[in-house]
Amino acid sequence: MNQNQEKPMEGHEYDGIQEFDNPLPGWWLLTFFGTIIFSFLYYLHYEVASGPNQEEQLKKSLAAIESLKKGGPALDDEKLLALFQSSSPDKGKSIYAAKCAACHGAQGEGLIGPNLTDTHFIHGGSPLAMYNVISNGVLDKGMPPWKDQLSFDDSVAVTAFVYKLKGTFAANGRPPQGTPEKTQ
Amino acid sequence: MQQEIRYDDRIVRQFLIAMVLWAGVAFLVGIWVALQLANWKFNFDLEWFTFGRLRPLHTNAAIFAFAGNAIFAGIYYSTQRLLKTRMASDFLSQFHFWGWQLIIVAAALTLPLGITQSKEYAELEWPIDIAITIVWVVFGVNLFWTIARRREKHLYVAIWFYIATVITVALLHVVNSIEIPVGLFKSYPIWAGIQDALVQWWYGHNAVAFFLTTPFLGLMYYFMPKAAQRPVYSYRLSIVHFWALVFIYIWSGPHHLLNSAMPDWAQTLGMIFSLMLWAPSWGGMINGLLTLRGAWDKLRTDPVIKFLVGSVTFYGMSTFEGPILSIKSVNALAHFNDWIIAHVHGGALGWNGFLSFGMLYYLLPRLWNTQLYSKKLAEYHFWFGLLGILIYYISMWSAGITQGLMWMAINDQGQLIYPDFVETVNRIIPLYWVRVIGGTLYMIGFLIMVYNMIKTIQNRGTLEDEKAMVPTFVSLEPSPQESTHRRLEGLGTAFSVLVFIAVFVGSVISIYPVLNIHRYVPVTVSVEPYSPLELLGRDIYIKEGCYVCHSQMVRHLDFDVIRFGNPSKVEESMYDRPFQWGSKRTGPDLARVGKKYPDLWHYRHMINPRDIVTDSLMPSYPWLAEKKAEYDQLPKRLRVMKSLGVPYSEETVEKATEIARKDAQAIAQSLRDQGVTDDNLAEKEIIPLIAYLQALGHKVKGNPNVSLSK
Numbered sequence: 049m050n051q052n053q054e055k056p057m058e059g060h061e062y063d064g065i066q067e068f069d070n071p072l073p074g075w076w077l078l079t080f081f082g083t084i085i086f087s088f089l090y091y092l093h094y095e096v097a098s099g100p101n102q103e104e105q106l107k108k109s110l111a112a113i114e115s116l117k118k119g120g121p122a123l124d125d126e127k128l129l130a131l132f133q134s135s136s137p138d139k140g141k142s143i144y145a146a147k148c149a150a151c152h153g154a155q156g157e158g159l160i161g162p163n164l165t166d167t168h169f170i171h172g173g174s175p176l177a178m179y180n181v182i183s184n185g186v187l188d189k190g191m192p193p194w195k196d197q198l199s200f201d202d203s204v205a206v207t208a209f210v211y212k213l214k215g216t217f218a219a220n221g222r223p224p225q226g227t228p229e230k231t232q
Numbered sequence: 233m234q235q236e237i238r239y240d241d242r243i244v245r246q247f248l249i250a251m252v253l254w255a256g257v258a259f260l261v262g263i264w265v266a267l268q269l270a271n272w273k274f275n276f277d278l279e280w281f282t283f284g285r286l287r288p289l290h291t292n293a294a295i296f297a298f299a300g301n302a303i304f305a306g307i308y309y310s311t312q313r314l315l316k317t318r319m320a321s322d323f324l325s326q327f328h329f330w331g332w333q334l335i336i337v338a339a340a341l342t343l344p345l346g347i348t349q350s351k352e353y354a355e356l357e358w359p360i361d362i363a364i365t366i367v368w369v370v371f372g373v374n375l376f377w378t379i380a381r382r383r384e385k386h387l388y389v390a391i392w393f394y395i396a397t398v399i400t401v402a403l404l405h406v407v408n409s410i411e412i413p414v415g416l417f418k419s420y421p422i423w424a425g426i427q428d429a430l431v432q433w434w435y436g437h438n439a440v441a442f443f444l445t446t447p448f449l450g451l452m453y454y455f456m457p458k459a460a461q462r463p464v465y466s467y468r469l470s471i472v473h474f475w476a477l478v479f480i481y482i483w484s485g486p487h488h489l490l491n492s493a494m495p496d497w498a499q500t501l502g503m504i505f506s507l508m509l510w511a512p513s514w515g516g517m518i519n520g521l522l523t524l525r526g527a528w529d530k531l532r533t534d535p536v537i538k539f540l541v542g543s544v545t546f547y548g549m550s551t552f553e554g555p556i557l558s559i560k561s562v563n564a565l566a567h568f569n570d571w572i573i574a575h576v577h578g579g580a581l582g583w584n585g586f587l588s589f590g591m592l593y594y595l596l597p598r599l600w601n602t603q604l605y606s607k608k609l610a611e612y613h614f615w616f617g618l619l620g621i622l623i624y625y626i627s628m629w630s631a632g633i634t635q636g637l638m639w640m641a642i643n644d645q646g647q648l649i650y651p652d653f654v655e656t657v658n659r660i661i662p663l664y665w666v667r668v669i670g671g672t673l674y675m676i677g678f679l680i681m682v683y684n685m686i687k688t689i690q691n692r693g694t695l696e697d698e699k700a701m702v703p704t705f706v707s708l709e710p711s712p713q714e715s716t717h718r719r720l721e722g723l724g725t726a727f728s729v730l731v732f733i734a735v736f737v738g739s740v741i742s743i744y745p746v747l748n749i750h751r752y753v754p755v756t757v758s759v760e761p762y763s764p765l766e767l768l769g770r771d772i773y774i775k776e777g778c779y780v781c782h783s784q785m786v787r788h789l790d791f792d793v794i795r796f797g798n799p800s801k802v803e804e805s806m807y808d809r810p811f812q813w814g815s816k817r818t819g820p821d822l823a824r825v826g827k828k829y830p831d832l833w834h835y836r837h838m839i840n841p842r843d844i845v846t847d848s849l850m851p852s853y854p855w856l857a858e859k860k861a862e863y864d865q866l867p868k869r870l871r872v873m874k875s876l877g878v879p880y881s882e883e884t885v886e887k888a889t890e891i892a893r894k895d896a897q898a899i900a901q902s903l904r905d906q907g908v909t910d911d912n913l914a915e916k917e918i919i920p921l922i923a924y925l926q927a928l929g930h931k932v933k934g935n936p937n938v939s940l941s942k
Binding site: 056057059060062063064065066067068069070071072073076077079080083084086087088090091094095101102103105106109110113114115116117145146147150151160187190192196197198199200 | 310313314316384386388454457458463464465466467468469470472476491496497499500501503504505507508510511512514515518522555642643644645646647648649651652788789790793794795799827828829830832833836837843844845846847906
């Protein structure tokens with residue numbers, strides 16, 4: 049750009065401010081028209097032609113996620129007990145402190161939720177029964193479901209921790225609820 | 233014939249000093265709220281000091297007090313010189329100044345007290361809204377009157393931008409603030425749910441456009457060529473980018489509501505108009521930077537130029553990032569987290585802040601008739617400021633993207649990898665500390681400026697209004713040789729009418745259809761209005777500013793749905809005045825929190841969240857268990873709601889207080905059964921709040937799968 053040839057516009061002077069009349073930069077115009085054309089096509093695709101709306105897109109991606117879930121291992125008491133052996137007790141303890149102590153008490157003595165240190169259970173004291181109630185919760189009674197909040201390993205770890213609390217009879221525990229577990 | 237006149241420089245000095253004072257407040261509160269997010273203890277467990285109440289104070293102070301006074305200073309200075317006439321009325325100028333400061337003081341008092349409408353950047357309650365309208369009209373009258381008395385036939389591009397500002401801000405403010413009072417300090421908007429959301433973000437987005445962009449562009453067009461002493465790069469570019477900006481900006485509001493319950497077509501409009509904004513915005517940047525051709529050496533020596541160039545560069549960055557963030561898939565990652573906070577501060581600290589500082593360094597010697605005390609200190613200010621912004625920006629960018637990716641992450645068994653929301657918050661706390669450092673550096677730069685300013689003013693010469701020789705008469709008759717646009721520049725009224733049409737068209741087309749949408753909620757869906765107790769709780773939720781940390785909008789995104797539950801639907805918020813969809817998730821979404829936990833959980837969690845969630849950063853709200861709820865206000869509130877179309881029976885309205893008290897007794901009793909021993913529990917604010925939280929997500933009966941999107 050040779051500035052010597054550039055002359056400010058005649059009659060354009062405001063408080064000493066002058067103006068050139070340079071053309072619009074080409075790349076700038078290209079960007080402007082580019083976004084306009086893209087926008088037009090985008091609108092046509094999604095709002096005039098039958099591009100998917102957000103509900104259809106959501107359904108599709110949820111279905112894809114659902115298909116991942118199938119085929120998880122079928123659990124029973126024995127498998128769970130084996131998994132308990134291999135899971136880290138510290139992890140179970142810290143998850144319990146962070147997620148469960150608020151309702152079941154720091155020692156498991158019971159607070160909003162029932163005492164977990166006695167031998168009475170509303171939903172059963174077997175590994176599988178505990179795992180299921182922790183995963184699925186009892187929404188009406190105020191026990192949240194944890195299956196979407198905890199990974200499989202974390203669920204196992206905290207179930208292992210709670211399973212070990214059974215029969216430890218913490219001090220100041222809430223009175224037992226549910227039915228006594230049959231001693232084997 | 234020439235005539236000697238004097239410009240009113242006193243008013244400019246007043247606005248400039250006010251700008252500096254309020255900037256200090258805005259920055260200080262900003263650093264404070266940043267500390268509160270880094271460590272909850274900075275909330276001090278004091279009700280008027282919690283994050284929920286201080287954060288709106290920070291945003292209002294930054295936008296309306298700091299940036300507001302900055303643009304008024306610049307507009308009053310440049311307008312008089314560009315139009316070759318003194319402001320039409322000194323009385324109106326002074327009225328504008330003192331009125332505006334009073335509004336700011338009112339905001340600074342009411343927001344910490346919890347007097348708020350909870351609509352972002354429009355939180356102030358109705359008496360202040362009216363005051364804003366009056367003061368704004370006074371400003372407008374003064375400006376247009378001055379334009380009418382001008383001694384310069386053509387309006388320079390800076391004035392175009394001022395005209396667009398005055399007209400559009402008036403339109404935005406009035407439409408967004410239509411509300412029905414229920415007492416001196418409380419009102420309900422006539423818009424509900426989706427209407428309110430759309431009107432609010434049409435306002436919110438265009439407050440950024442017409443309060444933080446167009447007036448600053450006008451200032452840029454004045455101070456850049458003045459400081460560089462070079463002609464503006466391209467008159468043609470000014471015309472094209474001005475009209476493109478004014479026309480396109482107004483449509484982009486829905487980009488704040490992407491993937492939400494907003495109908496698809498409105499989201500699409502919001503996204504594509506945002507994309508189309510990129511080039512028009514950059515038009516301003518190009519015109520500013522290329523004006524410096526032949527004067528780049530000044531960048532090294534002149535602090536004014538340094539700040540202006542920094543400012544325009546940040547403008548370019550923000551206006552590139554904005555369109556990117558409006559792309560639906562990018563928005564899915566960025567929305568509700570700190571990427572948006574980074575984006576805003578690039579604009580506010582970089583573009584608005586630096587431009588205001590550059591302007592201040594330009595005006596200081598001229599208005600106080602002296603030399604700038606120290607160029608060196610101004611240099612330090614620049615580098616501290618720049619470093620502060622970069623640290624702020626980079627830390628929040630990392631925080632946002634980190635958290636966004638954690639929210640999205642799903643493993644190969646279809647489960648969230650970070651299902652625990654708190655983990656995604658605590659991961660970024662170190663970055664919150666880094667942000668505090670960034671903000672502090674920026675503040676240090678600012679304090680250096682204040683020192684420099686005080687020293688400069690101490691050395692002032694005599695304070696006189698600047699003299700100018702202007703023609704006694706200028707014919708405003710259009711001449712036939714002029715091009716069409718040139719002719720328009722000589723026609724103030726026609727120009728203003730065209731600007732109004734440009735912003736009005738986009739507003740009507742993008743908003744009007746949504747205002748009717750509640751009518752199309754099918755009769756198979758019945759939405760129960762809030763019970764009186766729940767409504768009372770909702771008003772407490774608003775008062776405490778819970779919405780600054782919690783959204784109530786499960787988006788149509790798989791990871792949102794897995795984490796929080798079914799996507800939110802239009803009908804769910806159709807009686808929500810104001811809407812509470814939220815804009816930031818420092819805490820989890822609450823749209824589906826109802827009945828998720830027992831009442832006692834909420835009771836303990838509200839009083840001290842750390843009793844329940846060990847490492848929560850949510851503030852404690854102990855006063856909720858001490859302060860009495862305003863039960864006797866209820867009939868009045870329900871009456872207004874009923875008049876706005878909420879289906880309350882006459883009996884419910886009349887007996888609202890009793891009904892609410894009865895419901896409260898039941899909740900209080902169950903808490904007492906579980907060991908809560910507070911006296912007079914049912915009267916306390918915490919009970920209605922719990923009732924409201926437990927109602928969230930449980931108000932829609934009938935077929936929940938109804939779609940209104942197409």
